[in-house]
Amino acid sequence: MVLIKHRLQQLLKLPLPELEISECTLCSAYFPKPTSDTTIQGVGDFLDLEKLCVLGRGNHGIVYKVRHGPTLAIYALKIIQQDTNEAHLSHETEILNCIDSPFVVKCHGIFEPRAGEKAILMEYMDAGTLDAMFKANGPFSETSLAHIAYQVLNGLKYLHEHNIVHLDIKPSNLLVSKDMKVKIADFGVSKIVHGIGSKAATNYHNMCEGTHAYMSPERLDSHTFGSGYVYAGDVWSLGVTLLELYVGHFPFFPAGKRPSNWMELVLVICFGELPSFPKEASEEFKSFIKCCLEKEPSKRWTVSQLLSHPYVCLGENLGK
Template sequence: MALVKDRRQLNLRLPLPEHSERRPRFPLPLPPSSLSTTATTNPTATASTTTTITAADIEKVQVLGHGNGGTVYKVRHKRTSATYALKVVHGDSDPINRRQILSEISILRRTDSPYVVKCHGVLEKWGGDIAILMEFMDKGTLESLAKSGDLFSEQMVAKIAYQVVQGLEHLHAHKIIHRDLKPSNLLVNEQMQVKIADFGVSKIMCRTLDPCNSYVGTCAYMSPERFDPDTYGNGGTYNGYAGDIWSLGLTLLELYMGHFPYLPEGQRPDWATLMCAICFGEPPSLPEYVSKEFRSFIGCCLQKDSSKRWTATQLLSHPFLQNIKG
């Protein structure tokens, strides 16, 4: 398989820059709206005027999470009481993490969809920290809901699928592939609105079928052609758009089944086991009692041959989503 050849390259590392070279020497790109936002876009806002937000205007409320050299905070605007999420990558973090947040900023500048988490602005703080001020989703992630014991009915999964597919259609239309779609990267609010987030390893494609053969992302949700493009890809290439659809199918299956579908409940995955299951096994299936529409929808997502997988636009016309309102 091409897998062996490609994995040899994973241990290659560029030398890290000296500590003094990790500080940005150029202005950061800002979203089109810069730091100007309307408070009424947030349900907790108390004012209806347009507000220019600076670092001095916000106060930290609590830590929402850590990882990849950074921290995500829940923050509040001091004057309007509007709440936001502030994603901070620290100035002395790994250069890879800093490149990822700069990539995420670039992606967010291109998106404007109710199904993609909104960026309200970018702050460069003293000491080289980079912070993205983002929409706050008060229910957390679909992963956190599942771990808390929430059960997802077929109807709930259909509503989630509709929103995520809408988001993917918007991203793919703008030549953006996510590459790391999974329950922990789908945010939820009290109204059960679902939005795609975390674009650190996403890519803006220069051409519709620009090859994308790196091993970034989470291997559990990788499509077969991501591991072995020669066998499962279209002409030996990895189609990132189709890869996002595969990840969507596994995500929906996991939410419905209550555990990762390729493994028995409670089993911890490892890279070799997952690779063998995804490449050599049959795609996981739903229980017999689910509707034929649900089974068909998952089947359209989990085609091992990437050329047979439905696109986001095609999925929006699938019978499984026809009775869902956005």
């Protein structure tokens, strides 16, 4: 235990949300003139983008709701301050440039408005995030979560098949439309994986980036739980996310309780018991969550296996 504590002290810090979504914050109307002449297909001039409000702020940038003047089309625009020491920035733009799935937020273009900045123009999801929806309306029903699980799993299947691991699945990174289409967003800490299969390799030391509360045991303590199953961490994060949206609070602690420090959080996730379920939870839902929250990554179900789970099949039928 002393060795584990020492390793964790080297790797971890208190978990903080990567992106907090709040009510639209009014801001100044237009962006400063870009230093480059970069343009985006469908958007002829960067100066035609009018800022409407701030959608969210995080360590990796600010997301604005913007309107394209000539067409009146609405987009989301993420502005990132570049740091040459932050390799994840190049990964995010590289990933967004090559993905195309109905279950992943669409990128319309990437450009440099000023020296030291990156701007990512993305589709706007008119209902915000699952986190915002939860805060406004309370916990989700099992039926709604089955439909959400089906969509997120399809998004993860697409990413994993294209050698991309997201590494930060959580309610605030799952965007939603008013007709309940759900899409994966925010690839700020995502990685491009080298190799094929569930044990494909990547730099596991860098996989501690993200939101620690949603990290799997092997990401928090790879010495104990292994470091080969890089895609399995996304499945764990999805399980935590769905259970949180169901019970109405972070599931590894009682309602209203927060970890007093990062060590308490990590010990509970890595070595504590599986969170308890409300008595009204169905056997199908409990089975699905247990398949996601298997501590041993080699025993955790894969995305493809979960898509055939009876609980997820319910969500698939809802989408037809």
